[in-house]
Amino acid sequence: MKYASIKSARSLWNSLPLILGTILLVSLISILIPSSFYTTIFSNNLLLDSLIGSLIGSVSAGNSITSYILGGELLTQGVSLMAVTAFLVAWVTVGIVQLPAESAILGKRFAFLRNITAFFLSIIVAIITVLIFKLF
Protein backbone atom coordinates (compact mmCIF):
# COMPACT_ATOMS: atom_id res chain seq x y z
CA MET A 1 0.00 0.00 0.00
CA LYS A 2 2.91 2.34 0.81
CA TYR A 3 4.34 1.80 -2.67
CA ALA A 4 0.90 2.42 -4.23
CA SER A 5 0.57 5.68 -2.26
CA ILE A 6 4.04 6.87 -3.28
CA LYS A 7 3.29 6.03 -6.90
CA SER A 8 0.00 7.94 -6.75
CA ALA A 9 1.61 10.95 -5.08
CA ARG A 10 4.32 11.00 -7.76
CA SER A 11 1.73 10.77 -10.51
CA LEU A 12 -0.29 13.63 -9.02
CA TRP A 13 2.86 15.71 -8.49
CA ASN A 14 3.75 15.28 -12.17
CA SER A 15 0.26 16.48 -13.13
CA LEU A 16 0.28 19.38 -10.66
CA PRO A 17 1.70 22.06 -13.02
CA LEU A 18 -0.85 21.10 -15.67
CA ILE A 19 -3.73 21.16 -13.20
CA LEU A 20 -2.64 24.48 -11.68
CA GLY A 21 -2.06 25.95 -15.16
CA THR A 22 -5.49 24.80 -16.29
CA ILE A 23 -7.20 26.27 -13.20
CA LEU A 24 -5.47 29.60 -13.85
CA LEU A 25 -6.37 29.52 -17.57
CA VAL A 26 -10.01 28.57 -16.89
CA SER A 27 -10.27 31.43 -14.38
CA LEU A 28 -8.77 33.97 -16.77
CA ILE A 29 -11.17 32.98 -19.58
CA SER A 30 -14.15 33.03 -17.22
CA ILE A 31 -13.26 36.60 -16.22
CA LEU A 32 -12.39 37.79 -19.75
CA ILE A 33 -15.58 36.54 -21.43
CA PRO A 34 -18.63 38.21 -19.84
CA SER A 35 -22.04 36.49 -20.04
CA SER A 36 -23.45 39.33 -22.20
CA PHE A 37 -21.01 38.40 -24.97
CA TYR A 38 -22.76 35.07 -25.53
CA THR A 39 -26.16 36.57 -26.33
CA THR A 40 -24.89 38.84 -29.13
CA ILE A 41 -23.55 36.26 -31.55
CA PHE A 42 -26.49 33.97 -32.36
CA SER A 43 -28.52 34.23 -35.59
CA ASN A 44 -31.91 32.56 -36.12
CA ASN A 45 -30.69 29.61 -38.17
CA LEU A 46 -31.15 26.38 -36.19
CA LEU A 47 -28.12 24.51 -37.54
CA LEU A 48 -25.83 27.53 -37.64
CA ASP A 49 -26.86 28.45 -34.11
CA SER A 50 -26.17 24.87 -32.96
CA LEU A 51 -22.72 25.10 -34.52
CA ILE A 52 -22.13 28.48 -32.86
CA GLY A 53 -23.44 27.09 -29.56
CA SER A 54 -21.12 24.12 -29.83
CA LEU A 55 -18.15 26.36 -30.71
CA ILE A 56 -18.74 28.69 -27.76
CA GLY A 57 -19.29 25.75 -25.42
CA SER A 58 -16.05 24.19 -26.63
CA VAL A 59 -13.86 27.19 -25.89
CA SER A 60 -15.63 28.05 -22.65
CA ALA A 61 -14.60 26.57 -19.38
CA GLY A 62 -15.82 26.41 -15.84
CA ASN A 63 -18.36 24.79 -13.59
CA SER A 64 -21.45 23.21 -15.20
CA ILE A 65 -23.65 25.51 -13.10
CA THR A 66 -22.18 28.47 -15.01
CA SER A 67 -23.23 26.83 -18.28
CA TYR A 68 -26.78 26.25 -16.90
CA ILE A 69 -27.05 29.89 -15.89
CA LEU A 70 -25.73 31.06 -19.28
CA GLY A 71 -27.93 28.56 -21.12
CA GLY A 72 -30.98 29.77 -19.19
CA GLU A 73 -30.10 33.38 -20.08
CA LEU A 74 -29.67 32.46 -23.74
CA LEU A 75 -33.11 30.81 -23.78
CA THR A 76 -34.77 33.89 -22.31
CA GLN A 77 -32.94 36.02 -24.91
CA GLY A 78 -34.71 33.97 -27.63
CA VAL A 79 -31.85 31.68 -28.64
CA SER A 80 -33.16 28.28 -29.85
CA LEU A 81 -33.24 25.27 -27.51
CA MET A 82 -31.15 23.32 -30.03
CA ALA A 83 -28.36 25.93 -29.93
CA VAL A 84 -28.52 26.09 -26.14
CA THR A 85 -28.36 22.28 -25.91
CA ALA A 86 -25.32 22.16 -28.22
CA PHE A 87 -23.75 24.87 -26.05
CA LEU A 88 -24.46 22.99 -22.79
CA VAL A 89 -23.19 19.65 -24.13
CA ALA A 90 -20.04 21.10 -25.73
CA TRP A 91 -19.31 23.05 -22.51
CA VAL A 92 -19.01 19.82 -20.54
CA THR A 93 -17.71 17.38 -23.17
CA VAL A 94 -15.24 19.43 -25.24
CA GLY A 95 -12.26 20.91 -23.46
CA ILE A 96 -10.13 23.20 -25.63
CA VAL A 97 -8.75 24.89 -22.51
CA GLN A 98 -7.90 21.52 -20.95
CA LEU A 99 -6.49 20.17 -24.22
CA PRO A 100 -2.79 20.78 -23.30
CA ALA A 101 -3.26 18.84 -20.05
CA GLU A 102 -5.29 16.07 -21.67
CA SER A 103 -2.86 15.56 -24.56
CA ALA A 104 0.17 15.62 -22.25
CA ILE A 105 -1.28 12.99 -19.92
CA LEU A 106 -3.49 10.84 -22.17
CA GLY A 107 -1.77 11.33 -25.54
CA LYS A 108 -2.08 13.92 -28.32
CA ARG A 109 -3.91 11.69 -30.78
CA PHE A 110 -6.47 10.53 -28.22
CA ALA A 111 -7.08 14.05 -26.90
CA PHE A 112 -7.54 15.47 -30.40
CA LEU A 113 -9.88 12.67 -31.54
CA ARG A 114 -11.90 12.76 -28.33
CA ASN A 115 -12.44 16.50 -28.50
CA ILE A 116 -13.21 16.66 -32.23
CA THR A 117 -15.74 13.79 -32.00
CA ALA A 118 -17.27 15.34 -28.86
CA PHE A 119 -17.64 18.62 -30.76
CA PHE A 120 -19.63 17.06 -33.62
CA LEU A 121 -21.55 14.79 -31.25
CA SER A 122 -22.69 17.83 -29.25
CA ILE A 123 -24.62 18.98 -32.33
CA ILE A 124 -26.06 15.49 -32.87
CA VAL A 125 -27.04 15.24 -29.17
CA ALA A 126 -28.74 18.64 -29.45
CA ILE A 127 -30.77 17.59 -32.50
CA ILE A 128 -31.86 14.23 -30.99
CA THR A 129 -32.65 15.72 -27.56
CA VAL A 130 -34.79 18.52 -28.95
CA LEU A 131 -36.60 16.15 -31.34
CA ILE A 132 -37.45 13.72 -28.51
CA PHE A 133 -38.34 16.62 -26.20
CA LYS A 134 -40.82 17.95 -28.74
CA LEU A 135 -42.34 14.49 -29.19
CA PHE A 136 -43.37 14.26 -25.52
Place this chain on the structure above:
Amino acid sequence: MKIKNKLKNISKSWYFLIIIILIYLSFFIFKENIFYSSLSFAFNIFLKILPVFILIFILMALTNYFITPDFVIKHFKKRGIKKWFFAIIGGVLSTGPIYMWYPLLSDLKDKGLNHGLIACFLYNRAIKIPLLPVAFLYFGWKYVLILSFVMIIVSFIQGILINKLMEVKK
Protein backbone atom coordinates in the same frame (compact mmCIF):
# COMPACT_ATOMS: atom_id res chain seq x y z
CA MET B 1 25.78 24.42 -20.96
CA LYS B 2 24.70 23.50 -17.41
CA ILE B 3 21.63 25.73 -17.66
CA LYS B 4 20.75 24.10 -20.98
CA ASN B 5 20.90 20.64 -19.40
CA LYS B 6 18.84 21.79 -16.43
CA LEU B 7 16.21 23.24 -18.78
CA LYS B 8 16.09 19.93 -20.64
CA ASN B 9 15.27 18.13 -17.39
CA ILE B 10 12.25 20.36 -16.68
CA SER B 11 9.02 18.64 -17.65
CA LYS B 12 7.01 20.24 -20.48
CA SER B 13 4.07 20.64 -18.13
CA TRP B 14 6.07 23.12 -16.04
CA TYR B 15 6.60 25.22 -19.18
CA PHE B 16 2.81 25.33 -19.60
CA LEU B 17 2.43 26.62 -16.03
CA ILE B 18 5.24 29.14 -16.55
CA ILE B 19 3.55 30.48 -19.73
CA ILE B 20 0.24 30.88 -17.87
CA ILE B 21 2.03 32.66 -15.00
CA LEU B 22 3.68 34.99 -17.53
CA ILE B 23 0.24 35.77 -19.03
CA TYR B 24 -0.99 36.56 -15.50
CA LEU B 25 2.05 38.77 -14.91
CA SER B 26 1.29 40.69 -18.09
CA PHE B 27 -2.28 41.24 -16.82
CA PHE B 28 -0.85 42.35 -13.47
CA ILE B 29 1.17 45.01 -15.31
CA PHE B 30 -1.47 46.15 -17.81
CA LYS B 31 -4.88 45.17 -16.38
CA GLU B 32 -4.50 44.77 -12.66
CA ASN B 33 -8.24 44.29 -12.00
CA ILE B 34 -8.41 41.28 -14.37
CA PHE B 35 -5.34 39.82 -12.67
CA TYR B 36 -6.91 40.03 -9.21
CA SER B 37 -10.36 38.84 -10.38
CA SER B 38 -8.87 35.84 -12.20
CA LEU B 39 -6.62 34.99 -9.27
CA SER B 40 -9.54 35.16 -6.85
CA PHE B 41 -11.61 32.99 -9.24
CA ALA B 42 -8.73 30.47 -9.45
CA PHE B 43 -8.33 30.44 -5.67
CA ASN B 44 -12.03 29.65 -5.22
CA ILE B 45 -11.81 26.79 -7.75
CA PHE B 46 -8.71 25.49 -5.97
CA LEU B 47 -10.47 25.54 -2.59
CA LYS B 48 -13.47 23.77 -4.12
CA ILE B 49 -11.43 21.01 -5.73
CA LEU B 50 -9.00 20.42 -2.86
CA PRO B 51 -11.23 17.80 -1.18
CA VAL B 52 -11.75 16.14 -4.57
CA PHE B 53 -7.98 16.13 -5.03
CA ILE B 54 -7.62 14.20 -1.75
CA LEU B 55 -10.38 11.79 -2.83
CA ILE B 56 -8.62 11.27 -6.16
CA PHE B 57 -5.32 10.57 -4.36
CA ILE B 58 -7.05 7.92 -2.22
CA LEU B 59 -8.75 6.42 -5.28
CA MET B 60 -5.45 6.39 -7.16
CA ALA B 61 -3.67 4.70 -4.26
CA LEU B 62 -6.46 2.09 -3.98
CA THR B 63 -6.43 1.63 -7.74
CA ASN B 64 -2.66 1.22 -7.76
CA TYR B 65 -2.93 -1.31 -4.95
CA PHE B 66 -5.89 -3.39 -6.13
CA ILE B 67 -6.12 -2.85 -9.88
CA THR B 68 -3.26 -4.63 -11.50
CA PRO B 69 -2.96 -4.99 -15.29
CA ASP B 70 -4.37 -8.52 -14.91
CA PHE B 71 -7.40 -7.19 -13.04
CA VAL B 72 -8.09 -4.63 -15.75
CA ILE B 73 -7.71 -7.20 -18.49
CA LYS B 74 -10.09 -9.51 -16.62
CA HIS B 75 -12.79 -6.90 -15.89
CA PHE B 76 -12.55 -4.55 -18.83
CA LYS B 77 -11.64 -6.82 -21.68
CA LYS B 78 -13.55 -10.01 -21.05
CA ARG B 79 -16.92 -8.86 -19.77
CA GLY B 80 -18.42 -7.56 -22.99
CA ILE B 81 -21.03 -4.87 -22.42
CA LYS B 82 -20.40 -4.76 -18.63
CA LYS B 83 -17.16 -2.80 -19.07
CA TRP B 84 -19.13 -0.05 -20.83
CA PHE B 85 -21.64 0.11 -17.98
CA PHE B 86 -18.70 0.41 -15.58
CA ALA B 87 -17.29 3.33 -17.59
CA ILE B 88 -20.71 5.03 -17.77
CA ILE B 89 -21.47 4.64 -14.04
CA GLY B 90 -17.89 5.58 -13.11
CA GLY B 91 -18.10 8.71 -15.26
CA VAL B 92 -21.47 9.78 -13.87
CA LEU B 93 -20.42 9.19 -10.23
CA SER B 94 -16.97 10.79 -10.49
CA THR B 95 -16.66 14.33 -9.14
CA GLY B 96 -14.41 17.36 -9.62
CA PRO B 97 -13.01 18.92 -12.79
CA ILE B 98 -12.26 16.67 -15.74
CA TYR B 99 -8.51 17.34 -15.72
CA MET B 100 -8.22 15.99 -12.18
CA TRP B 101 -8.99 12.54 -13.55
CA TYR B 102 -6.37 12.49 -16.30
CA PRO B 103 -3.58 11.01 -14.10
CA LEU B 104 -5.83 8.19 -12.87
CA LEU B 105 -7.05 7.42 -16.40
CA SER B 106 -3.48 7.51 -17.66
CA ASP B 107 -2.57 4.94 -15.01
CA LEU B 108 -5.53 2.74 -16.03
CA LYS B 109 -4.57 3.12 -19.70
CA ASP B 110 -1.10 1.80 -18.85
CA LYS B 111 -2.83 -1.13 -17.15
CA GLY B 112 -4.75 -2.01 -20.31
CA LEU B 113 -7.91 0.13 -20.30
CA ASN B 114 -8.80 0.93 -23.92
CA HIS B 115 -9.18 4.46 -25.30
CA GLY B 116 -12.89 4.03 -26.03
CA LEU B 117 -13.68 3.29 -22.38
CA ILE B 118 -11.65 6.32 -21.27
CA ALA B 119 -13.57 8.50 -23.76
CA CYS B 120 -16.86 6.99 -22.55
CA PHE B 121 -15.89 7.69 -18.92
CA LEU B 122 -14.92 11.28 -19.72
CA TYR B 123 -18.11 11.90 -21.70
CA ASN B 124 -20.28 10.72 -18.83
CA ARG B 125 -18.53 13.09 -16.46
CA ALA B 126 -20.75 15.69 -18.12
CA ILE B 127 -23.73 14.20 -16.25
CA LYS B 128 -23.43 15.40 -12.70
CA ILE B 129 -26.08 14.03 -10.33
CA PRO B 130 -25.50 16.67 -7.58
CA LEU B 131 -26.05 19.42 -10.19
CA LEU B 132 -29.25 17.94 -11.63
CA PRO B 133 -31.54 20.02 -9.33
CA VAL B 134 -29.96 23.20 -10.75
CA ALA B 135 -30.46 21.91 -14.30
CA PHE B 136 -34.11 21.03 -13.47
CA LEU B 137 -34.58 24.59 -12.25
CA TYR B 138 -33.38 26.12 -15.52
CA PHE B 139 -34.63 23.66 -18.12
CA GLY B 140 -37.26 21.41 -16.48
CA TRP B 141 -36.92 17.78 -15.44
CA LYS B 142 -38.24 16.34 -18.73
CA TYR B 143 -35.62 18.09 -20.85
CA VAL B 144 -32.78 17.23 -18.43
CA LEU B 145 -33.74 13.55 -18.24
CA ILE B 146 -33.97 13.27 -22.04
CA LEU B 147 -30.63 15.07 -22.45
CA SER B 148 -28.94 12.80 -19.87
CA PHE B 149 -30.34 9.68 -21.53
CA VAL B 150 -29.21 10.79 -25.01
CA MET B 151 -25.75 11.67 -23.66
CA ILE B 152 -25.33 8.23 -22.08
CA ILE B 153 -26.17 6.54 -25.39
CA VAL B 154 -23.88 8.91 -27.30
CA SER B 155 -21.03 8.30 -24.82
CA PHE B 156 -21.12 4.63 -25.79
CA ILE B 157 -21.11 5.57 -29.50
CA GLN B 158 -18.17 7.93 -28.95
CA GLY B 159 -16.26 5.19 -27.15
CA ILE B 160 -16.68 2.80 -30.08
CA LEU B 161 -15.81 5.60 -32.52
CA ILE B 162 -12.63 6.46 -30.60
CA ASN B 163 -11.57 2.80 -30.52
CA LYS B 164 -12.03 2.56 -34.30
CA LEU B 165 -10.24 5.87 -34.96
CA MET B 166 -7.34 4.99 -32.65
CA GLU B 167 -6.88 1.75 -34.59
CA VAL B 168 -6.45 3.66 -37.86
CA LYS B 169 -2.75 3.95 -38.59
CA LYS B 170 -1.24 7.44 -38.50
